[in-house]
Amino acid sequence: MRPLHTFHFASPATFYPLAGRAQPLFALLALVLAVGGLYVGFFVAPTDAQQGEGYRIIFVHVPASWMAMFIYCVMAFWAAVGLAFNIRLAAMMASALAPTGAMFAALSLLTGSLWGKPMWGAWWVWDARLTSTLILFFLYVGFMALQSSIDDPRRADKAGAVLALVGVVNVPIIYFSVRWWNTLHQGASVSMTKSPSMAHTMLWAMLIMALAFWMYSIAVSLARVRNIILEREAHTEWVQHAMA
Amino acid sequence: MNTLLVSLRRDLLLAGRRRSEVLTALFFFVVVVSLFPLGIGPEPALLRRIGPGVLWVAALLATLLGLPRLFAADHADGTLEQMALSSQPFVLQLAGKVAAHWLLCGLPLVLLAPVLGLQFGLEGDALVVLMLSLLIGTPLLSLIGAIGAALTLGVRGGGVLLSLLVLPLFIPALVFGAGSVEAQAAGLSVRGHLSVLGAMLALAAFFSPWATTASLRIAME
Numbered sequence: 001m002r003p004l005h006t007f008h009f010a011s012p013a014t015f016y017p018l019a020g021r022a023q024p025l026f027a028l029l030a031l032v033l034a035v036g037g038l039y040v041g042f043f044v045a046p047t048d049a050q051q052g053e054g055y056r057i058i059f060v061h062v063p064a065s066w067m068a069m070f071i072y073c074v075m076a077f078w079a080a081v082g083l084a085f086n087i088r089l090a091a092m093m094a095s096a097l098a099p100t101g102a103m104f105a106a107l108s109l110l111t112g113s114l115w116g117k118p119m120w121g122a123w124w125v126w127d128a129r130l131t132s133t134l135i136l137f138f139l140y141v142g143f144m145a146l147q148s149s150i151d152d153p154r155r156a157d158k159a160g161a162v163l164a165l166v167g168v169v170n171v172p173i174i175y176f177s178v179r180w181w182n183t184l185h186q187g188a189s190v191s192m193t194k195s196p197s198m199a200h201t202m203l204w205a206m207l208i209m210a211l212a213f214w215m216y217s218i219a220v221s222l223a224r225v226r227n228i229i230l231e232r233e234a235h236t237e238w239v240q241h242a243m244a
Numbered sequence: 245m246n247t248l249l250v251s252l253r254r255d256l257l258l259a260g261r262r263r264s265e266v267l268t269a270l271f272f273f274v275v276v277v278s279l280f281p282l283g284i285g286p287e288p289a290l291l292r293r294i295g296p297g298v299l300w301v302a303a304l305l306a307t308l309l310g311l312p313r314l315f316a317a318d319h320a321d322g323t324l325e326q327m328a329l330s331s332q333p334f335v336l337q338l339a340g341k342v343a344a345h346w347l348l349c350g351l352p353l354v355l356l357a358p359v360l361g362l363q364f365g366l367e368g369d370a371l372v373v374l375m376l377s378l379l380i381g382t383p384l385l386s387l388i389g390a391i392g393a394a395l396t397l398g399v400r401g402g403g404v405l406l407s408l409l410v411l412p413l414f415i416p417a418l419v420f421g422a423g424s425v426e427a428q429a430a431g432l433s434v435r436g437h438l439s440v441l442g443a444m445l446a447l448a449a450f451f452s453p454w455a456t457t458a459s460l461r462i463a464m465e
Binding site: 141142149150151158159162163165169173174177181 | 391395396402408412415416419420423440451458463
């Protein structure tokens with residue numbers, strides 16, 4: 001029996017072709033799911049009784065917020081793995097995820113304000129969820145800024161990993177403190193309308209879109225990590241061979 | 245424990261020889277706080293309302309101002325590497341440095357806050373709560389800030405980067421610190437706020453020196 005090589009794909013040289021094969025697959029899945037999710041969201045899901053057609057932005061907004069939070073956790077996980085086992089690829093994965101996470105946080109804020117204007121009459125309210133997404137965005141920006149300002153890639157990896165871990169400990173604390181702060185300052189004057197029973201099609205559309213965003217994140221970060229590998233391993237024989 | 249005290253004493257002594265650095269942060273605090281009434285207007289009711297928040301934000305910024313110097317001088321002359329290599333635990337030596345930073349940058353703010361609070365029309369119990377919240381909160385800021393200072397040590401554009409990294413992490417302290425004074429003004433119990441601040445301080449006091457040590461070792465590799 002062949003021994004199980006847990007770390008077989010932890011080497012950039014073996015992971016690079018694997019990522020290259022997996023990436024189009026995830027991209028295709030993302031495309032199919034996004035088309036399906038948007039179709040259900042726009043044509044199948046019923047019009048909301050209170051919010052009319054405007055609510056349909058939820059199919060982008062909510063999955064984007066989920067992914068923004070989820071990607072931070074995944075990023076911190078890879079950062080921790082990279083730090084604990086001293087695996088370069090894990091650290092590269094963390095750096096590859098950060099821009100996608102920041103993009104989703106920004107998308108969530110943007111769609112949130114576009115949704116907020118017609119529904120609440122304001123582009124921005126200091127709602128707990130909006131504020132904590134904004135802070136999450138700041139954390140992503142800080143991570144990327146720290147990594148890009150350190151020239152030595154190994155040091156950048158490790159410093160970024162410590163920051164991501166400190167951040168992931170703080171994310172729940174920030175979330176709950178902002179929630180408490182919000183309830184103190186202003187009563188729940190504006191809260192996202194929790195419709196008593198969300199229509200099943202709406203929920204399905206949202207879940208399909210979340211899956212689509214998930215697949216998109218994997219595809220994009222695989223593509224990005226491939227570039228990072230090429231950039232960092234440019235001196236090695238296999239890269240020169242692959243590029244020739 | 246002795247290691248911690250030696251390192252603390254050394255940093256206090258060094259600061260005593262260069263007093264202007266400590267005073268700069270303190271005056272920065274005073275000036276920032278004084279700018280707000282000028283920018284917003286002198287209505288007493290409004291000032292009383294925003295006072296705690298303004299004082300807390302100014303304390304945050306003043307703490308931030310002293311952070312880049314926390315490790316920079318010792319890093320430049322090689323002391324930090326000697327500390328890391330010495331047989332004494334590095335983490336305790338760093339804890340001593342952070343404690344010195346708080347005594348020099350945090351404690352003066354706590355002592356000065358009531359005077360500035362008076363300018364904002366805060367009185368009696370509100371001032372006591374403000375002082376208490378800053379007394380618990382400023383060491384928390386120093387501990388969190390030390391991680392950021394260690395991460396950005398010797399990095400391009402370190403100062404600006406430091407604020408970008410650290411300020412989002414300061415938010416919980418700000419929320420509960422300024423919140424405690426507002427709760428007092430609203431006639432609520434402040435115990436909850438101060439307890440949460442204390443809990444965060446306890447967490448940070450345990451974890452932050454380790455994270456700072458790890459970051460400094462990375463920076464000195």
